[in-house]
Amino acid sequence: MHEGHRKPSEKQNKKSRWTEFFRGLGGLLLDLVFPPVCPLCERPWHRSLKEDLADLHRRLQGEKPVVLKKKPSGICPQCRALLPVVIEPFCLKCGKPIEDDEAEYCYDCSHHHHVFEQGRALYPHTGPAKRAVYELKYGHRRRYGAVFGREMAQRYGDWIKSLGIGLVLPVPLYKTRLKERGYNQAAEIAVSLAKDLDLIYSDQALRRVAQTKRLKKLDPMQRKLALKGVFEADLSKIPVPLCRNVLLVDDIYTTGSTIDEAAKVLKRAGAVHVYFLTVTIGQGM
């Protein structure tokens, strides 16, 4: 091929420069109106205007934007330093932190059968992580979902790859609740996780076809009954090898009854292994 064919024309070059410039300007304005905040302390990330302007200039020169592309976001260093994360020893099945170094499973997993194969969580359900999940769910902090999705991709990317997971599904909300809230918090997390790891994402393969009562006050048996028939799965549109190993994404793991019910329905629809990832995990079980 001729050298000339590969080089973009002067006109194209100019066009892409302006596109880059406006993209940068758009990002800057958006951040001025809605500054990215740390989901744990809710303090905005400070960036100097000088850096932003230097970046816009760079874009106009046709150089690569560096500052805006790498702008800080997510959990701030101060919060990260103090944040309790789930570390070993944790239950090999559900990922819940356990106190006994020798034990393989938590009390719940060694006494009850789970339909899912395995799961992990980012943080114990306490302190700032607990509050951030609450805000994501009930406080209209939709953007926190992407932060947690990225955290999951970083922390559990290797685990996900080692399991041969091809499909990422959020635990769905029923349509009336989705309308009330405006978004599904689990979907916000799952989209960003799937994007970061280049996995297939679907919000149609698993659907909630009935509203569930609040599960909080129910015991495990009552939860199981309350969840019966609330999910429907259709994996027929997902290419075969990808739909075999499925990752369910949710905000909190408590007793696992929701994940189990979803896993049961997914397995009936053709999934072979079902795993899960949640932002937080309850400890008192």
Ligand SMILES: [Zn+2]
């Ligand atoms: Zn913070």
Ligand SMILES: [Zn+2]
């Ligand atoms: Zn467990």
